[in-house]
Amino acid sequence: MAEHKEHLSTVVTYYDTHPINEEQILRALQARQVDMTSLTEEVLKDHDQDHFGGLQANDVLAAKAGIRKDHHVLDVCSGMGGPARYLAHRIGCKVTGIDFTESRYHSAIKLTAMVGLEGLVDFVHGNALEMPFPDNRFDVVIGQEAWCHVPDKPRLIAECARVVKPGGVIAFTDILRTDKLSKPDMRRLRSEMTFPDLETLNGYAKLLEKSGCTLLEHDDLSEIWKRVLEDRLAMYRSLGKETERHFGAERSREWDDAYAFFVSKYRDGKLGGGRFIARRDRAPAQADDSKGA
Secondary structure (H helix, E strand, O other), X not given: OXXXXXXXXXXXXHHHOOOOOHHHHHHHHHHOOOOHHHOOHHHHOOOOOOOOOHHHHHHHHHHHHOOOOOOXXXXXXXXXXXXXXXXXXXXXXXXXXXXXXXXXXXXXXXHHHHOOOOOOEEEEEOOOOOOOOOOOOEEEEEEEOOHHHOOOHHHHHHHHHHHEEEEEEEEEEEEEEOOOOOHHHHHHHHHHHOOXXXXXHHHHHHHHHHOOEEEEEXXXXXHXXXXXXXXXXXXXXXXXXXXXXXXXXXXXXXXXXXXXXXXXXXXXXXXXXXXXXXXXXXXXXXXXXXXXX
């Protein structure tokens, strides 16, 4: 998809210089004097969950999606694989992750091997808008605050509906815009946070229904996330010196400014969050290929 290449390259750069990364995770484990030769998911899970709400959010999403041991789950935009490993470890299900950022993909493979979960968890380096999976492959598709980086939300949802089995579930959380968000604010979020566009609570609901799904739940998480994001801002600031050592003082300042602005939009009611649970009941309509390369 030629028109998305420039944006996707900015997403790669964003995550290649992210304060939460493989090196940071391993240093945190070493600071706890963890024996890396016998690392387990029980220990790693406290350091590799880079999404809002941590392990509790994983548990809620899994419960609402009805994930079982016999399920094959797809995590779309899986990053370094924290939720994928956690679900496989806790439930015993098979999980496949797909992510476009090569450094995140390689970190996911490495961390998964370190805790011995490669028999249940695997990863694919690929584009969420053209996933290399056959139709009706997965029992459940999940995502956590990552689809905000993906352009062409209609195509993204259509792809998720294509690869999930009839009767299967699409369950995700994502960053949303409200009608208070101005165009200048959106331009800054696009530049600094690599959000090409943001959906609304009702917008995602309509896309799911258009893609052959019955919406089972859509919950507004905005008030909860206000508190979560204040804590995340403090956490990132606690990593400031480490970020500076790893990526330089300029990137550390840029990250702090960008994330502080992002969090302020939640305080202002200009950004929100949502959780969506939908069941695929019919084949989705074909995505408009005129938007492709």
